[in-house]
Amino acid sequence: MYEEQLNDPGAVQVEQRTAPPYESAIERASLVEEMIYEGMRDGVWSYYMSLHPSDRAAVLTELPAGIRRSLAQEMQPETLAGLLDYMEPRISARVLRQFSADALADVLDLTDPATSTEILGRLPGGKRLDTIAAMEASRPVEALLRYEEDSIGRLADVRTPVLSEDTTVPIALDRLRLMGTAAEEMRSLLVVNNYGFLVGSLNPVRLALARPSATVGQIMDRDITSVTTSMDEQVAVQIMSQLRVSELPVVEEDGRLVGLVRAEDAVEVVEDIATEDMYRMAGIGEERITGPLAESVRSRFPWLALNLVTVFLAAAVIGLFESTIARVVALAAFLPVVAGQGGIGGTQTVTLVVRSLATGGLPRGLGLRILRREMILGLIHGLVLGAIIGGIGWVWEGNAILGGVLALAMTGNMVVASVAGAGVPLLLRRLRMDPAVSAAVFVTTFTDVIGFALFLGLATIFIEFLL
């Protein structure tokens, strides 16, 4: 009976996804590339247009820059506009940079203002102004561009329909009908008073079932949480996730309604922020693993170069103690032990602190408490690891004093690792900088330099017992 059902054409229109759709974006892009090289322009178009817009966007992202640009230039404005919602603004801006201001304006007029704003924000200043001037629907974009980057104001959907509180039910229903299918996407209709201030929200189903004599103000919900435009997008998303709501109205500081942020946009924000933090911690800029090599070099080399300062600082510290090492060469073997354990300890702390700051798990004003907590943890780990490592060192070299020096240096370096791991991101935040920036480089500087200095310094003091 089930099989009959599955053969019914009405039933199998349901698209069932069992494999991720992006698995094949790269293969699809290769196919498009091949077809273009073989001159099959028509074949390319009929194949490309048969894809879902989100897949078209994924394929466009994976194509080499040259083909990507020529493909985009041949598209109708509405086709291209339909893809921009699904593409990374960084890639969209790169594709659209070659367009004339007029052509670009035609595309962006058909695009969601929040997406247009993100793209415009990545264009050079002159091009941006020319494009906005050429746009017909420039007002919402100009309004959004007033808000700071990474503020929730930038993400607001300003085209969300709004009802006035003294509208009657039949008139509100008529407005809903006029919107056509767009009305169906509304989860709640925002209600404002005569001054444009947000005063409540109304569920469209409640509206549809209400008695005709009521006004919107009488049946709306007055209990509504909103956020202000200047709020950091990450904080706003935290609130949305904590309250488990799917939409959050955005208002100006004075309470005037601006628009609505939706949970499905928040998913992307959360993902992007996490990626950015991870990359910054590891010393990576903006790149895609399947992107061009030059992009990857630009993204990673600056941090590798910065790390040169770190490693030569560490080298200089070892250089200071060359005469000690000359007398007890065995010390050299233990250098990576002290530094390496400190490095992992520091990485643990810095990762925990950076991530807790990002997800709201670490409120302001607790900096000193966290610093003390991590210091105690570093001491505990340092004492245990020091005992183990000191013991191994003792047995290995048959010298108890060497074991003691190792144990002391290890304990000290674990405390330093914890303090640096917690202190560096907390300090960066206090300086209003990104706590994640290059955490790996900064923290290993501390653990290497201080680890070597502690170990070799102690060894120099006790050198007579190590010979």
Place this chain on the structure above:
Amino acid sequence: MYEEQLNDPGAVQVEQRTAPPYESAIERASLVEEMIYEGMRDGVWSYYMSLHPSDRAAVLTELPAGIRRSLAQEMQPETLAGLLDYMEPRISARVLRQFSADALADVLDLTDPATSTEILGRLPGGKRLDTIAAMEASRPVEALLRYEEDSIGRLADVRTPVLSEDTTVPIALDRLRLMGTAAEEMRSLLVVNNYGFLVGSLNPVRLALARPSATVGQIMDRDITSVTTSMDEQVAVQIMSQLRVSELPVVEEDGRLVGLVRAEDAVEVVEDIATEDMYRMAGIGEERITGPLAESVRSRFPWLALNLVTVFLAAAVIGLFESTIARVVALAAFLPVVAGQGGIGGTQTVTLVVRSLATGGLPRGLGLRILRREMILGLIHGLVLGAIIGGIGWVWEGNAILGGVLALAMTGNMVVASVAGAGVPLLLRRLRMDPAVSAAVFVTTFTDVIGFALFLGLATIFIEFLL
């Protein structure tokens, strides 16, 4: 005029959030703790119950374990059930572990099945079975527990209302009215055929505005994307984010409808997955930065201990070349240079690969291509850094051969760092293990051990020119 408006009590019921609500969960918890120590039981309750459920959950999370348990035990089942939706399942399970199976069943009967399932999955086996046996609403929970952990089936809301395709509009509307306020939360009503197979979705607003003679099947959308229960939750969330939809129906492999996943739940999944990946990469288990110390030690110490193997391996390599170092002590100073640069390079690659695997940016079947790409990048970075570091080494020690040895070792180690950084997570995935697990420890093992071996090995070969 604005001020008048702001003083109007009708307008100011709108709660406007300008600061994150969680900023004060720790302070609130301290307040509760103090009141309890001073014996103000009534004060505690009236204060605690005045908070929003999401804030109550946050305060409960921050309280010391003892107070947390006694507070939970004194709550009415419905009050406690109202908090569980907002709490981390790990914390909820810890709070509820002390409850008898009957008491626990009372609470979970009032909780969302997806949340109950997550909590039950973290209880010891016997307790879990006893609790399910004592629950009245055990069927949806039992159904969800059949799906694997981290599969999207576990996250499905199975209580979502479903319409049959041959229901008429007036009857469907009646069903909607019977649901009361719950109906207002529906963004789409799922439609099934007589066999329980998902065949479409219907927007409630379209239903409310439809002519009475139509059936649900006639006005529904047949174009609907669903995912199967066994799909990894992360992949499902990727699809939701890529298609920009706020809900995704979940079906069995054969097409029978199970329930619905919502974007607001996905936000949490995305955030949790990113946190887990970051922590695993850095060698951290499950902990909160404001949690108890013992939890942090349990979370971090295993990785520190594992790293001992790494650092002593590196030490053994240096030990092999002790006679070389004894002859040219200056070599010791350059050890952290080669290893440190390799470590950062490896961290960059491993972070990029792990994150790309997690966000779907790296499809299967591309492993070798990525490995080759990273190897080329490692070679480019290695040649440039090798030239710089070799040059510095030459000037520093006044020995061109030393510079050459450094340059060669640096180039080689950067290639090794890239290959290990890309190869380790790709191999872990092929072995069906988590690619993020302890990436930092594994990759630094490679860069330390091979970096030291390359540098000291080359120095041993050219030792005559270094004296």
